[in-house]
Amino acid sequence: MKKYIVLFCVIILSKNLFSQEVQKPEFSGYVNEMFSMFTENLDDSWYWQNIVHNRLTFGWQPGECWRIDAGIRNRLFSGDFLDIPGYAKRMETDNGYMDLSWNIMDEKNALLNLTCDRLYFTFEKGRWCLKLGRQRVNWGQTFVWNANDLFNSYSFFDFDYIERPGCDAFRGTYYHDETSFSEVVVSLDNSKKVTAAFLHHGTIKNFDFQVMAGIQSEDDFVIGGAMTGDIRGVNLRGELAYRQPLDNFGKSSGIIEASFGADYLFSNKIMLQGEVMYNNKESIFSLKNILKFVLNPSSANIMTAMNDWNAVAMVFYPPTDRLSLSLSGMYMSGLETCFAGFIMDYSLWNNLDFSIISQYFTTVDDTIPIDVRAWFGFARLKFSF
Template structure:
């Protein structure tokens, strides 16, 4: 642990000194966050709490106009009931599916966990119409805001709102821009297991004021084809994604999977914002689906929700330029499952932000409250 802390301190010091001398080439930014989690099922006497102290260091080095190198480190200290009461919590936090395991539990005891993870380590080369990136990176092919069937490389969980950078992959990504609004992109990712591989291509272009993309490739044990679009119906945003998965080892009489999502959003002149989305997931087993599975689950593009049908609705507004609120809900007709997500954001001062977010899980068919969580987060960015 001491060696790791000394290494980060040395990196921080050298970066600061070097950035002062050659400001145009080396950069450092990041943040420190304190997240308090309070949870209970249906009675306050069940209240449990967990403290998350989260530090992020983003190093960027630009030795020339064509080359950029990035190293980004995520350090988390977690203390409280989650550490000691949730089975496999430390394994979930330290999970790393890349070729090289770059996540370490430095300290782990009864109720304290200190994890350090490198989630970005890449070199980017740009020249003319070419853009090539090698290393741990985010390959983002999603177009919707909540559910992304096209985001086959880096699927993320919407409920994990505190991880705004989202997961990365050990990948090679090559982009060739064929025009101002069109490109061909090829990416390949490899994980630890033999089946954990993704090799896919995307063609993106603009037609009738719509950004359209077509994808195809190999997704683990499946062939995948898909399409996505983003545009407007008059003044209303309209986006959609669809992906179809076919097992390539037994494609005859196989159980193919279709995942598709649509979304619309509209901003009123007074600042009120509405966003709605629906998801269809043919891979879901509604008879065994449970909202509780979402909290500590690594989702995949083939299984973005545990239900066949899901809907999302959000309303948001700004009281003032520094004070914003939103109210979101996720609904499925299976067991009349509902997640309610209210949120408040307040900018205290320059680089200081305060957030309150709630997540409540219900199944109204049997009148069950599955859980309630309140998050309080203070963030300082540098």
């Protein structure tokens, strides 16, 4: 009932707080139909799942300085994945302070989940921009491993959630000029723990840089920074963060997280992209539950799950204006595991796309007693409106 009261209050306030001339509301979204298959260790056991995924996005500017945004995703699950212990419960788990996720229908062969992952007010005037509510706070600069992303971690393997999760936060941004700004973000999670941080973004010649510091989930003090730039057509990106646990501050060694990536676009439209990551933290994942990256990607922080050196390489190529192909490979040294991925996107019509996705995981160390070989296959039809 608390969740419904929150949504009702937002609607009432949005109609009464503003007396200025309103603009026409914005509305968009898409519908996905995706069929997937999974096998572990490539044996005779095959599992399937079907997801009908509908996303609705609303935007409304009731006044010159005010704006309201909301995003809702509805997903209808069916198939063998529902037999996995705790799978249905994880779909209803909301990591934000406001519990805005519902399992509306939870039966043996079907699960209907509704999640509100965007719901925030924006006040913007002069050099100031203030946001309050469930929003996306993306401080990461690299593509795969984001040491600076304190608020909205996500999994590289979650290809079907392009919007990425949001957090319940207050965000205040001050723009010094066209290329530099400073901001403060304070967020609450479902455990009522506070994450608060400050970031400053600026530009030096051809490079953008940022520095940040804060407290994450009341557990770690974090300080770090990032840079992006271009040298002779090569785009460079890097992030670095140092974490120190607060419960043993100054008495234990800190945690270093760093990532560096580069990409280059050739004249024939082929783009090469690579990234490396180093993390000296002991891995909290094991080979037994590496598939959590795929089965529950929104809560899997890939940065903290792995340790030591890790690397990924990707190739993108559009043979035609309608067809796009990509290959990716990843080596996770802390888990002695490799990943290979393939994506084919084809535009059937202006707003209708068809995709085929393949993901394969395998261990590469024969001395490890646990042998993981897992393959996921997906076929997706997407209509945008």
